[in-house]
Amino acid sequence: MAMVGEMWSHLGSTMGTLMLVYTVFKQFFPHHLQGSFEKYFNRIVRYAYxxxxxxxxxxxxxxxxxxxxxxxxxxxxxxxxxxxxxxxxxxxxxxxxxxxxxxxxxxxxxxxxxxxxxxxxxxxxxxxxxxxxxxxxxxxxxxxxxxxxxxxxxxxxxxxxxxxxxxxxxxxxxxRQRKLYSNNPSQDWDGYRSNKWSNVLFEHPATFDTLAMDAKLKEEIKNDLIKFSKGKDYYARIGKAWKRGYLFYGPPGTGKSSMIAAMANLLNYDVYDLEPTAVKENTELRRLSLDTSSKSIIVIEDIDCSIDLTGQREKKTEKDGNEDEHSDPVTKRVKDKKKKNSKVTLSGLLNCIDGLWSSCGGERIIVFTTNYVEKLDPALIRRGRMDKHIELSYCCFDAFKVFAKNYLEVDSHSLFGEIESLLGETNMTPADVAENLMPKSDYDDVETCLKRLVEALKDTKEEAKKKVEDEARLMAEKEEEEKQRKKPEKEEKEQSGKDVKEVKENGVAKVGEEVKEIGVTH
Ligand SMILES: Nc1ncnc2c1ncn2[C@@H]1O[C@H](COP(=O)(O)OP(=O)(O)OP(=O)(O)O)[C@@H](O)[C@H]1O
Ligand SMILES: [Mg+2]
Structure with missing residues (x-):
């Protein structure tokens, strides 16, 4: 260690002499007095240092x-x-x-x-x-x-x-290397140290340019984010914590996760992917959130599946059950199982979010995603917690043009008109549009890819039409069945109504006759 030597040389002759005195005295001092000698010697050194x-x-x-x-x-x-x-x-x-x-x-x-x-x-x-x-x-x-x-x-x-x-x-x-953090299961934590989160380099390529969505909405979100990232003084002036909450909702494959990646790339923020089912208690959730750095996006994906949002969540309606089946049943089942082991509650999550804002100075964004916004508790997504609610929905023509430009490098084509009207008539997710547009071999040219999309859109439209017809037929059959089931009942009722009437009419006549007869007798 050359530097140590260099520094000692700066101490000059005083320290040198002291060191010499220390070595000599230590050799000749009686052993039992060495403790007191060292104590006094250290004091002198501290004074001379x-x-x-x-x-x-x-x-x-x-x-x-x-x-x-x-x-x-x-x-x-x-x-x-x-x-x-x-x-x-x-x-x-x-x-x-x-x-x-x-x-x-x-x-x-x-x-x-x-x-x-x-x-x-x-x-x-x-x-x-x-x-x-x-x-x-x-x-x-x-x-x-x-x-x-x-x-x-x-x-x-x-x-x-x-x-x-x-x-x-x-x-x-x-x-700065952006990182993607995931929380470790709380049983693996070790004291208060840094192993609450594991990280890998964040290298998601999505940007706002590659995001396929309504051009106006895209611009609005971009401006909102840029304004937020420059808002340090503004937030301080109005007395608000420097944070912003976003809720992205919409069907699977509409770009919610891609949007988060684009946000992180735009702002140069880290991403903390928080999985509440791996957290046992509310207090641990709080410790996790405190261990995040500034300039970060804290994400809870599929918030409706990650936490018991309301007391009634376990009592699913028939409709809910069907919806869950549509959206990746394997993941949902695993999450449901984990959820049972987690005692994180809605109020715990709310306290954690509010606490995070009050105890951390730096800029932070929190994002929730869900496929079913109607399942979320209003307290969780009220403005002030989740400031912006953004619906990401089926592919529109604006979104298609982004894909065409990025995937096929075309701005216009004779098939664009047909695609525009088909997109207006049927629902296809951006993920499906992207998949159809992607060349599948070196021989796939622009025309082939666009035609494949047109065919897929027509199929989807046909399927949707058939589904509506099937549903209408099913409904009509059900109604007919119901009618048939009610018919004998009705006839029975009508018959019994007739009988009552007859009985009533005949009854009165009989009574009259009886009266007559009685009168005759008398
Ligand atoms: N709006 C979009 N712009 C660009 N690519 C998209 C868009 N939507 C979907 N994709 C493509 O589809 C794939 C799936 O999208 P993504 O994971 O963002 O959907 P999601 O809305 O998060 O779905 P889920 O609700 O199932 O989590 C992505 O890899 C991306 O390539
Ligand atoms: Mg997603």
């Missing part, structure tokens, strides 16, 4: 939150250490092209700021008790230490640290 040391730990606040200062220093030093440190760590790989380097633990580097020498060292302390763990544990502590001469204390606290933070942030933004 002319340096200030500042430590930046990786975690702050009862180890709940990762320190922003630590990560900025890490980025700042990664730039410096590439040139001067001898042992480096390759940490993140930017676009799978280049490694981002930082200095290794117990390595030191020095730099000059306004002609003042500053030393940095990276430290990692591990627990002395050996244990086997897959994830980093509470026993591992990482920190950076800054050392500078006492007389420059003011320069450090007043300008150097803010210079490091500013540059670190810039480097962080430049090297």
């Amino acid at each position: 002319p340096y200030v040391e500042i430590t930046f730990d990786e975690f702050t606040g009862e180890r709940m939150k990762r320190s922003e200062a630590y990560s900025r220093i890490k980025s700042y030093l990664s730039d410096k250490s590439t040139a001067s440190a001898k042992r480096l760590k390759a940490d993140v790989v930017k676009d799978s092209q280049s490694a981002v380097l930082s200095m290794d633990y117990n390595e030191e580097i020095a730099e000059e700021f306004q002609r003042v020498k500053i030393w940095w060292s990276a430290k990692r302390t591990l627990s002395k008790t050996p244990r086997i763990a897959i994830y980093p544990t509470d026993d591992e502590k990482k920190s950076y230490k800054l050392t500078v001469h006492k007389r420059h204390r003011e320069l450090i606290t007043q300008s150097y640290i803010s210079h490091v933070m500013k540059e670190g942030k810039e480097i962080e933004t430049r090297n």
